Amino acid sequence: MRGLTKGYVLRRLGMFVLTIWLGATLVFIIPRLMPGDPVGAMIGRMTGVGGRIENAELLIAAWRAKFGLDEPILGQYVHYIGSLATGDLGYSLSSFPATVTEMIARSLPWTIGLLTVATIISFLLGNTIGALLGWRRTPKWVKRILPFSLTFTSVPFFMLAMIFIYVFAYGLKILPATGSAGRGVTEAVTPEYFGSVILHGILPVMAIVVTSMGGWALGMRGMMITSDGDDYLILAQAKGLRPRRVFTRYAVRNAILPQFTALALSMGAIVGGSVLVEYLFAYPGIGYLLYEAIQTSDYNLIQGIVFVLVLTTSTAVLIIDLIYPLLDPRISYQKR
């Protein structure tokens, strides 16, 4: 029987709910821990950005009511959690009357699409490279070539992104630097639109993949080297299996398992990193929305986005956690 037992699923679901709750609480607490009155600060910022605001007092009063800041803190909290549970994240302050939920719903798919494609490519490429580097039978010339693909491992991607923009978009002019699709292309299910979306995705995806796959490759190489000479690999060779089969079904199949745990653990960093990618490439995802929200001091939007980021990460982790027992039958027997 596979390891997907009821207890395991319940434990993971519990963790999921707990993470979201803690994330939501964090989002609730941060503005209230900040020095000064959040509404006052907000008005201050908006005045700073946009000049004098008409009827500032009225605005303050309205926002106070909106935030429920006159209630005791516990009441505020219950109110806040309650509205989160119904998916109500309030109104955007900068683009009223758009609701935060609407705005996030528009940009979230871009982020999920971009990150999913980039993460999958990076994970697959990185682990393949690492597995080949850590495998004793890999041909010498392959082992000599592969390390070059890891040159940018230690380079933070936003620096590489700038270089990419400079070289590919500005210098060579072969790829668009910003946006998610050409401006003249109508948003419809046409090959033209999809082509444009893919073209615009190439640079951001490339920047993420090139800088992150090295991490996977090094981890995988380490696992392969550590498990080289393990008893089950020797027995597999003694069985006269083809080297390719020993490599895939025995060596890689086992070495990849910790990589999945690592993937779940790095989900937070991956999703968080989207803010910078999208900022640099002006990609209309949720990270870019967050940057804009910060620029316009749209606190409602900021809170909503951070909450949704936590939600996205937790869901990704939950999915990985639920897939994991299908890969490792031992999982329900050991408590993590």
Add this chain to the structure above:
Amino acid sequence: MTNNVMAAAAETAYSKREIILDVKDFRIHYETPRGDVIAVNGINFYLRKGETLGLVGESGCGKTTTAMGILRLVQPPGRIVGGQVLLNGVDLASLDDDALREVRWRDIALVPQGAMNSLNPVMKIKDQIADGILAHEGRQLRGAIKERMLELLNMVGLPGRVADMYPHELSGGMKQRVCIAMAISLNPTLIVADEPTSALDVVVQRVVAQTLLDVKAKLGVSMILIGHDMGLQAQLVDRIAVMYAGNIVEIAPVKDIFEEPMHPYTQLLIASIPSIKEKKPLKITEGLTHDLRNPPPGCIFQFRCPKVMSVCRQIVPPLRELRPDHFVACHLYE
């Protein structure tokens, strides 16, 4: 008296059988920055059809390396530097990779040392057994494979449902029996069993040993059984080869080894077997072995030998047949 006669008869019977494995001047070195460690130093032995040879010696004497060398599975930094391993006249040491792969498992199978970790933790038992069969026989009907698998498991005394389980669901003894079932799946000429009972508790050791005996009796397969448990060896093998520091110092039928050990090292080994009947002091001479990178001139055992002579420090004693089927490498008997 009758026992002796029967044993003698059995011995002569074996001595007439054809030789299926002939190891000649086999050498394995481990590379280190300070020079090669000589793990197997030009050993010679042979194995007859249906015979079981025990390979004994203390840890690090090269017995496992020898076994792995026969299968050409020595792990780096170790490598085979010389000699021949003739299995049915074919030299395994010089086969190319593809030919070697075909010989493995079909002609020569392995029962590994660490049964605990020898099975792939993420594959079902049935897939692991089928892996070896399919690699050598090609695709075949699922039903046929399944039937064969049940038969194999049955032969090692395991219920058929084991096939659908993962290694972590089995006990150590069951895993080792799965390994035996796997080893006999292609009816090989030779099984190399590398301390198959180590790391198991005593009761389970007996079960596994019995399984090996049963399998051998049913299939008539030849076997090299590596181990340091002399008691177990006495029950399972026909002849014993004693290894010391990469050299075979004595090979003889099991009865001779126990009753008339000739090499001083063998004598020490036999004397150190604990007995319930009498309490005897542990007869092991203290003293270090030589540096395996730099073997001394003369006999390999000179530093620990209680009967060392001056000739032992100069001339390497060759392995000589002193009696029919009894080989010893020692200057005492010249």
Add this chain to the structure above:
Amino acid sequence: MAELVKTIENSTPAKKRGINRFDSPWFNPRLVIGVTMVGIVLLIGIGGPLVWDMNLVYVASSPLNLPPAWIHVAQPTPEPVAVATAAATAINTSSGGLGGSSMLDLMESTPAPGRGNPGDVGPGNPTGDPKHPLGTDDQGRDMLALIIAGAPASLKVGFIAASIGMLLGIFLGFSAGFLGGWVDAVIRTTSDVMFTVPVIAVLFVIAAFLKHLELNEMAFLLALFAWPAPTRFIRAQALTLRERGYVRMARLSGMSTMGIMFKEMMPNLLPYLAASLVGNISGAILAEASLEALGLGPTRVPTLGMTVNYAIRGTAILREMWWWWGFPILVLIFIFTGLFQIATGLDEIANPRLRGVKSQ
């Protein structure tokens, strides 16, 4: 037999463990290269102010838009302007549905102070000046001075943040592994949750709420989020150690288990801890540079990330002022590569098997 085995084990080299090395593992090439690289950056930071006028970090202390000293163009040509404008329009037309301030349009829409009419969008002075070897930005700051000031600042923030995070991690991880029970449950769950929270986004938000962030405050802020990884690692180590024979023996003999564990554990973990510290420094510098590049960092001290932010806002890419963003990024890449080499070198010390198979 047992003694026999023992004598043999003493004399025979362990076969499975690979090759013994005589040379100390602490001298492995990666570690040496990495330490040298980071050392160079530190040296620039310490020695730089002695040989270079640090007042040049201030706005308008130098001529504007100077290219690096080795660039010599006979005459200012109008060509770069045309190219830049063309590229700007080309790229702008393909910007996303949201519109607004992309990195590239931003430069067009916000007039940066000190920037004149569109006519001088290209490099203001096409020929470099030896007085400003790495050029200047569009506010008259000397790039070399900015780098001398910024590089050690980045390292300092990373080091403070990572060290505090590490100490927190050692304390929490050790408590969790050693005390067990509900303490363990709380610490483990919290650190697991922290892994799932997109920390960098939370940092952005906090930094956005705090109006003025000093360099040290930033370091402490980063430290608040740098503990989960070391905590997890130390906890796992403490747990395995607790079950080891000698620790049990120590407990039986009435010795302080805590003391024993700490004394036994730390030396063995040293290379791991060092590697993890270096990794954390890298992470903290990355987070710091990211915050600054978004314009959320300290504004009073010149840092590399802030320089990148100015370059982005000042449309450096379109104005072909590659030295403006290129040099700070190169220095950051240099720092990251150095730290990465150190971490890999330490990893090889901690796990000798990694040394066995070289990637080449």
